[in-house]
Structures are given as structure tokens and as C-alpha cells.
Amino acid sequence: MRKNTGRTRLMLLFLLIMALLVTACGAGGNNANTKADTSQENNQEGNSPASGDTGTAAGEKVKLKFTFWGSPQEKQAVEDAIKAFEAKNPNVTIDSIHIPGTDFLQKLNAMIAGNEAPDLSYSAAWKLKMGEEGLIYNFFDLMKEDPSIKKEDYLQYAWWNWDTDKSAGPYQASVVPSLMYNADLFKEAGVELPPTKAEEAWQWDEFVETAKKLTLDRNGKHPDDPGFDPKNIKQYGVKFSLSWLSYMPLVLSNGGDYLTEDGKEFGLSKPEATEAIQKIADLINVYHVAPSPVQASSIPAPATALQSRKVAMVIDGSWNHLDLSKANINWGVGVLPVLKDYKTFFLGGSLIIFKSSKHPKEAWEFSKFLTDPENVLELHQGLWMPQLKQWYEDPKLVDSWANEELPGRPAGFQDAVMRSTYEHAEPSAENNVRNFVEIDAAVTAGLDQVWLGTKTAAEAMKEVEAKVKPLVKGTYLK
Incomplete structure (x- = not known):
């Protein structure tokens, strides 16, 4: 039966x-x-x-x-x-x-x-x-x-x-949003490596200026140089995954969230969230330091993208560290850029x-x-990364998995990835927001227009808000 x-x-x-x-x-x-x-x-x-x-x-x-x-x-x-x-x-x-x-x-x-x-x-x-x-x-x-x-x-x-x-x-195990970079490209550009401590994280304007210095067109010009050709870029300063994984840390940093604090309204349509999302879109359409979705389709996965020198920095999941450790590349990790406060999530x-x-x-x-x-x-x-608290608190356990002499743990990992997340973690939208799968499908479709520059983040998220209103039913963890 x-x-x-x-x-x-x-x-x-x-x-x-x-x-x-x-x-x-x-x-x-x-x-x-x-x-x-x-x-x-x-x-x-x-x-x-x-x-x-x-x-x-x-x-x-x-x-x-x-x-x-x-x-x-x-x-x-x-x-x-x-x-x-x-x-x-x-x-x-x-x-x-x-x-x-x-x-x-x-x-x-x-x-x-x-x-x-x-x-x-x-x-x-x-x-x-x-x-x-x-x-x-x-x-x-x-x-x-x-x-x-x-x-x-x-x-x-x-x-x-x-x-x-x-x-x-x-969690079976944890992963986090991570900023990964090709150290050789920073050296060639004469740019300091990304900071590794949360309290020293780049403010957004600093991050944008760094990305400009790392962006080159076919003639070796930077975005601020006369004659820069945005249609023929050979090396981008940064590539985002263009999913909630990458934009939510910036939304949280700016005081926004996926839903409002009481869980009764769609949070991504609020000014704190749309401002953060728009800043990411501006990297593509205003500053030309990040690839559009169309351009990104020809750029391989993070490890290969950094190795091939098509991008200097990637903001994506920390699971890419394993692939990077297997690639022939001088790579590193830094803390995420911020707008106001440092926020991230497991x-x-x-x-x-x-x-x-x-x-x-x-x-x-x-x-x-x-x-x-x-x-x-x-x-x-x-x-x-472990999902048990003692593996972040016991020095011997930390050394067993986060020792920076391990192939997948570059210099700065403990500060830039482990501590910055453990000390500044918020709930992940994916496992906190009720009906997340259905809501995020609508959000993703709406953001496609933002990344392409055909709508502002405020316009697109206001339209999404009307579609997902019946699905907003609060959160599980907070």
C-alpha cells in the first residue's frame, strides 16, 4: 500500500x-x-x-x-x-x-x-x-x-x-559568493590586488575605477581613454554571474533585501535594492567593464575565463576555487565590494x-x-566549506580545511572568504524566501532587460512586483 x-x-x-x-x-x-x-x-x-x-x-x-x-x-x-x-x-x-x-x-x-x-x-x-x-x-x-x-x-x-x-x-556543505581574480593581470596593469578583510573592502566607486584599469579594447585602450571601442573589448575588468548569487550581496550591503523586513512585500522593487542592481547593470552599459549577457555567452566558466585573460575578476560561487586550483593560473580571492555595510551569505x-x-x-x-x-x-x-560552526571556531579544524597552503585555498582565503562570510552572514534568499523558485523565475526574466540596458532596474522590478505579489508569503528563517 x-x-x-x-x-x-x-x-x-x-x-x-x-x-x-x-x-x-x-x-x-x-x-x-x-x-x-x-x-x-x-x-x-x-x-x-x-x-x-x-x-x-x-x-x-x-x-x-x-x-x-x-x-x-x-x-x-x-x-x-x-x-x-x-x-x-x-x-x-x-x-x-x-x-x-x-x-x-x-x-x-x-x-x-x-x-x-x-x-x-x-x-x-x-x-x-x-x-x-x-x-x-x-x-x-x-x-x-x-x-x-x-x-x-x-x-x-x-x-x-x-x-x-x-x-x-x-546544507550538505556550504559555498559563498566569491571575488576571484587573475593576479598577473593586476600586476601588468599596475593595480593593487583586491583587499581581503571585510573592513577594508572596496567602496563601489573604488571597485569601478579598478575595473576600468583592468578593461582593455582591441587597441589596448581603457574605458576612459579617448577612442576606446566598447564594441571590441578583449579583456573585461569583471564578470558577474548575473544571478541572485552575485547581486544579492550588493543589495544587502545597500540595506535592501529580496523581501521587505516583515516578509509581506517584494523587496527587490524598493529603492535600496534597485539602486544596487542598477549599479551592476551600469558596469555593462555605462562603464563597459563587464560583458553583457550576449557577450558573456562566449566567455567560458570562471576558471577558464580568468586563465584565458578574457576577464580580470569574476564574482561567482566559491565552488569555482577547486577548478581554479587545477588550472595553470596565478589566482587569488578578495572580499566583495560594498555600498554601505559588508553583507554576504552562505x-x-x-x-x-x-x-x-x-x-x-x-x-x-x-x-x-x-x-x-x-x-x-x-x-x-x-x-x-563546512556547515558546522566548530569548523570556523576551532583553530585545528580551521587549519585542516582552510590552510592557505592547500591548492584550493589561496593566500587571503581565511579573511576574504571564510571570516568575511561567517561574521557577516545573512540568510540566503534561496532557502529563506517562500516560493523562491517561482518568484526568482519572474525576477530573472525581468532582469534580462536590465542587463541589456532596455529598462532601468526600478522599471523592471516594479513590473515584476505586480507579477509576483500573489507569491509573496514571507520567509522561513528570519
């Missing part, structure tokens, strides 16, 4: 997500608030990995299906961690399925529709809808039955909740366990293994 119910709900979720993807930019807000049938969810209660109801006899061979994404370097590191887990748990085999991030949800949906959902998986913001539909385990319930896991041990804002007492778990996915799993106990044990920095230290020495 439980098996059939799980399949039905998996199919319902697949249809729901597909509907959301189609209507996210329009007036499809009603679908975003669809709730699972309460009686169905109650039928799933009590089916906990720690309850012993696993259907697995002692010593029986178990195979877990695990889906994940990541660069080639991340893939290798995860596979190494899987081998370590299997060595400690010889009765468990992990069938790992690596799916590129751009195709992940589509392929996961196909697996769900075919009644072949994995036992556990990497996940993004869409996991909260799965939680509301009762398809994944509530992490808070699992914690009650496993005293080795305590909420207070984790970073304050590291939780993915779909309700007050229902969570898809803490972000990261969580490992979700599907209730359709036939081996939830083993899935829970693998989830704990993969999220314990001690077991996957290699991943925390260039790709990930």
Missing part, C-alpha cells in the same frame, strides 16, 4: 513541477501553493530511517541510488568519498549517477515519473515543494531519533525548511532522502557520512 501511494505522489509531483516551470513567469502563483493531501501525508508519517523499518535483514547487501551534479573535479571527489563509505559499510553499494546541473531537474523528474526515483539526491530550492508533497523525509524528525545530529551545531541560516518544524535538512544544497526508498536507514547513514567534513575533507579543501 505504501509503495503505490509513493508512486502516485511521485507522479503528482512530476506533473506539478512541470506546471510550475511553464507558468512561473506568468500568473501561475496558485500552483505554487498547492499542498499535498493531508491524509496521504499522514500515511507516510512514522516511516523513519531510524525506526528500523527498512525492509533489510542484518548483513543483507543493499544498493542505493544517488544522483548528484558537479564539475569533473567535484565528480571525482564525490566518487572518492563513495569508495570510502563503501569501505566502511561493505554491505552497501552506492549506484552514483552524475547529472550535469543544467539537466538535473529534468532528468530527476523523468526518473520520478518512471517510478525510479533515487534513494537520495543532491537538491536545489525545488526540494521544498517535494517536502510539501510529502515525498522526502523531514530532517527534523530524523534528528529526534539520532542524537549525533544537533541543530545548534550548524550554521544559523543553513536550513532548508518548508514549514516551521519541517526541514529538507541543513548557500548550499542539502541531501534529500526520498520516502520511496526501500533502504532509508542506509540512505540516512550515507547522508550523514557525506555531510561530515571529517569523512570528505578532500571536498572541503577547495570545493566546499
